[in-house]
Amino acid sequence: MSDANGADRVPLLAFANVSKWYGQVSALMDVSFAVGTEVVGLVGRNGAGKTTLMKLTCGLLRPSQGKVAVAGHDAGSATARAALGFCPDLDRLYERLSGRAFVAWMLRLHGVGSAQARARAGEVLEQLGLGADMHRRIGQYSKGMRQRVRLAQALAHRPRVVLLDEPMTGLDPIARHELAQTIAQLARDGVGVLVSSHVLHELEAMIGRVVLIHQGRLLAEGRVADLRGQLRGQPHRLRLGSERPRELAAALVRLPQVVGVEFADAAVQVALSGEPGFYGTLTALGAGSAGLVEEVQPLDDSLASVFGYLVG
Amino acid sequence: MGFPRATGEVARQTVLLLMQNRLLWVVGTAQLALPALSYLLGGAIGDRHAGRHDYAVTTWTLFVFVLVPWTTLYCGVQAVHADIEDRTFQYLFLRPVSRAALLLGKLIAVAALSTVLFCFGAVAWFLGFAARSTLWPEGVEFELVAIYAQAIAMAATAYAAIAVLFAARLRRPLVWGACFIVGLQVFVGNLPAKARIRYLTITDPVRRFLLDRLNPDRQLAQDLWHWEHEFKPDLIGQPVLNLAILTAVATALALWFYTRSEYDSRERE
Numbered sequence: 171m172s173d174a175n176g177a178d179r180v181p182l183l184a185f186a187n188v189s190k191w192y193g194q195v196s197a198l199m200d201v202s203f204a205v206g207t208e209v210v211g212l213v214g215r216n217g218a219g220k221t222t223l224m225k226l227t228c229g230l231l232r233p234s235q236g237k238v239a240v241a242g243h244d245a246g247s248a249t250a251r252a253a254l255g256f257c258p259d260l261d262r263l264y265e266r267l268s269g270r271a272f273v274a275w276m277l278r279l280h281g282v283g284s285a286q287a288r289a290r291a292g293e294v295l296e297q298l299g300l301g302a303d304m305h306r307r308i309g310q311y312s313k314g315m316r317q318r319v320r321l322a323q324a325l326a327h328r329p330r331v332v333l334l335d336e337p338m339t340g341l342d343p344i345a346r347h348e349l350a351q352t353i354a355q356l357a358r359d360g361v362g363v364l365v366s367s368h369v370l371h372e373l374e375a376m377i378g379r380v381v382l383i384h385q386g387r388l389l390a391e392g393r394v395a396d397l398r399g400q401l402r403g404q405p406h407r408l409r410l411g412s413e414r415p416r417e418l419a420a421a422l423v424r425l426p427q428v429v430g431v432e433f434a435d436a437a438v439q440v441a442l443s444g445e446p447g448f449y450g451t452l453t454a455l456g457a458g459s460a461g462l463v464e465e466v467q468p469l470d471d472s473l474a475s476v477f478g479y480l481v482g
Numbered sequence: 483m484g485f486p487r488a489t490g491e492v493a494r495q496t497v498l499l500l501m502q503n504r505l506l507w508v509v510g511t512a513q514l515a516l517p518a519l520s521y522l523l524g525g526a527i528g529d530r531h532a533g534r535h536d537y538a539v540t541t542w543t544l545f546v547f548v549l550v551p552w553t554t555l556y557c558g559v560q561a562v563h564a565d566i567e568d569r570t571f572q573y574l575f576l577r578p579v580s581r582a583a584l585l586l587g588k589l590i591a592v593a594a595l596s597t598v599l600f601c602f603g604a605v606a607w608f609l610g611f612a613a614r615s616t617l618w619p620e621g622v623e624f625e626l627v628a629i630y631a632q633a634i635a636m637a638a639t640a641y642a643a644i645a646v647l648f649a650a651r652l653r654r655p656l657v658w659g660a661c662f663i664v665g666l667q668v669f670v671g672n673l674p675a676k677a678r679i680r681y682l683t684i685t686d687p688v689r690r691f692l693l694d695r696l697n698p699d700r701q702l703a704q705d706l707w708h709w710e711h712e713f714k715p716d717l718i719g720q721p722v723l724n725l726a727i728l729t730a731v732a733t734a735l736a737l738w739f740y741t742r743s744e745y746d747s748r749e750r751e
Contacts, residue, residue: 228576231744252578262568266502278491279577281483323573 181239182206182253182331182362183227188236190222190386197222199386200236205331205362209353211373212366214383220366221259223383224333227364228256241330252280255329257320259336259366265309269295269319272308273326280327294326295319297352299345313340321349325356332356334365338372350376406442409434410452411465418455418462425451439469488579492587496561497595503560506599509553513603520610524617533617534626538696539705541607541630545600546688550637551667554596555659558645561588563655566745581741589646589733596638601631629695633688640684640725643732650740674710675717681724690721 181204190198198219214220225231226238229246238245241253264272273291274284282290295304298318303311308319317340324332334353338346353376356363364381367373373380374394382389382397390397412418415438419431422440427448430441442448456463483491500506520540527536562585565571574584605627612622644662648655670677671685680686689706693713698706703713710717 228572230572230575248578248580251576254576256572256576258569258572260569260572262570263573264499264570266499275495276573276577278495279483279488279574279579281487281578 182241183364184237184239185223185226186237186239188223188226188233188238190219190226190231191234196386198226198233198383201383201386201388202236203381203388203391205364207357207360207362208378209357209363209365209376211377211380212364212383213370213373213380214366214389218383219386220383221335222386224256224258224335224364224366227331227333228254252327253330255324255327255332257324257332257334257337259339260320261313261316261340263308263316263319266307268305268307269300269311269315269322270304272319273322276323277326282327290326291322294322298322299348314342314345317341318345325352329361331362332364334363336367337365338367338369346372407469408440408442409437409465409467409469410440410463411437411467412462413464414462421455421462427451437465483579485580485583488583489587489590492574492579492584493591493594494587496588496591500557500561500591500595503557505556506553506595509549510599510602513599513606516603516606517609517613520607521613522610524611524614527617532619533611533614534623534696535699535702535705536617537608537611537626538630538692538698538702541604542689542692542706544607545604545630546633546637546692547667547685549603550596550600550634551641551663551684553599554592554638554641555645555648555656555663557592557596558589558642559649559655559659561592562646562649562740566649569746571745582737585646585650585737585740586733589642589736592645593635593639593642596642597631597635600634600638604630604634626696629692632695633692636691636722636725637684637688640688640729640732643729643736644684647732647736647739650736650743672707672709682728684725684728687721687725687728690718691725694718694721 183205185201185203188198188201189196201219201223212220212223222231226233227240227245229251232246240250243250243253264275267275270288270291273295274287277287277290278284292301292304295301295318298321300315300318300322303315308316311319317337321334321337324334337349337353341349350372353363353365357378365373365377379391379393380397381391410418410422413436415433415436419433419438422428422431422438425448427442428440429443432439452463452466456466520537523540524533524536565574575581608624608627611617612624615622645655645659648658648662652658666683667685670679671683671689673680693703693706694715696702698713700713704711707713
């Protein structure tokens with residue numbers, strides 16, 4: 171089964187009506203969604219329930235209600251854990267071990283032989299740019315290097331589902347770019363990836379879909395553009411580049427779909443109601459003899475805007 | 483990965499991690515001086531006691547009463563609670579091995595490391611006494627080392643079980659462990675035979691085991707069990723069984739807590 175993006179929707183990770191309470195406090199309420207062979211972003215404010223959701227997937231926590239399945243197996247079971255890789259948002263590691271020794275040890279617990287584990291650990295660390303430093307103690311690593319070790323232990327055993335909690339933390343821009351490529355490659359290789367990040371523009375660049383969590387509830391789920399399209403109550407904002415912004419503004423305010431106009435340098439920012447027909451008029455303003463519009467740039471189709479509209 | 487293999491792998495790795503601890507190296511290295519110290523002590527004691535008495539009493543005090551409890555407790559807490567405290571347990575719990583295998587592997591590692599370390603110490607301590615032939619009118623009794631090695635192994639295993647229980651369940655296991663050693667082992671463990679609460683300790687069954695194997699004279703029995711003024715062989719009972727039950731109960735409780743707990747995995751502010 172595939173969705174419009176071609177993403178395979180076989181649920182490698184499935185949440186079915188999952189709730190989690192810590193005593194009287196509700197951390198997650200009746201959350202249901204699925205992840206196939208794709209990259210899905212997990213977005214929410216601090217305390218929204220993202221980490222709880224990831225820990226439930228790992229089996230570190232048990233759901234108070236509902237069911238979490240990883241590759242068709244109950245989360246927390248040995249089979250599910252074998253299919254799962256988790257990069258926690260936790261700057262703690264075995265400081266006295268070398269990067270390679272740590273990753274190799276984790277692989278040994280997956281039943282990989284000693285020599286193979288060392289070789290595979292070296293291979294993954296090499297891919298993540300730690301080849302030259304893999305024999306140094308983790309305690310001597312920089313923040314970015316430590317993050318790569320955490321990623322390596324999550325990926326080394328070739329899991330079918332990967333959870334990445336703030337994976338960009340501590341990485342330099344080049345490493346961030348490389349990690350985004352690695353994550354995209356994982357999905358192409360048939361891995362389901364659930365990634366949480368507060369850096370929404372970076373997250374948006376690598377995900378196919380997004381799951382928005384707010385106060386323990388699933389607020390929205392789907393492609394960012396689709397979610398924006400569903401927000402009919404919110405004005406849509408565009409930046410229109412023009413050499414004659416005053417004339418453009420005068421033309422725009424006469425349109426029934428326009429609810430606000432602002433000047434910004436050689437451009438006009440316009441707020442639109444959800445009524446149809448605006449883009450036909452815009453084409454006429456740009457392509458016709460008036461030639462008032464030179465550039466159109468949506469201002470709130472981003473994940474950050476959608477998140478802002480939904481969460482407030 | 484099967485349970486025994488996983489347990490073995492965790493034990494192996496735990497030993498490697500613990501061996502990077504400086505304290506163990508300090509204790510291990512310090513033991514190299516034990517032959518010289520016991521040789522000097524043997525000379526100072528002169529002919530007041532036989533070598534077996536001196537070795538039995540000093541080894542009991544130094545190893546079974548002091549070094550084994552404190553070091554094993556420390557290692558057990560390091561092996562189990564350090565992971566929980568700094569949240570690195572997450573990396574282990576994510577692997578397809580049972581938590582029971584993880585805990586048992588750590589327990590075995592702690593018990594084995596402590597046993598090897600202090601059996602080496604007991605041998606080193608013996609060498610100094612053995613070198614003074616005047617202390618052994620009937621010949622050097624090498625079997626004393628074997629008896630104490632067994633006692634050390636039993637005590638190390640029991641203390642390791644207690645340590646992992648405290649580490650798996652309690653927030654400040656070293657503090658509770660210190661209370662356990664000082665309160666139960668030092669005071670309760672030395673109570674006379676009529677005090678049945680002794681059965682809750684490790685000191686008492688290990689001492690009864692030694693009294694059984696050493697076949698002590700009145701003076702040695704008195705020195706090993708100060709508060710029991712009239713030691714009789716029928717007070718020995720079944721020390722190995724008593725200790726095995728204590729160890730098994732502590733291990734079972736530790737496994738229960740470790741496998742069922744939802745440890746806090748959030749980074750501390």
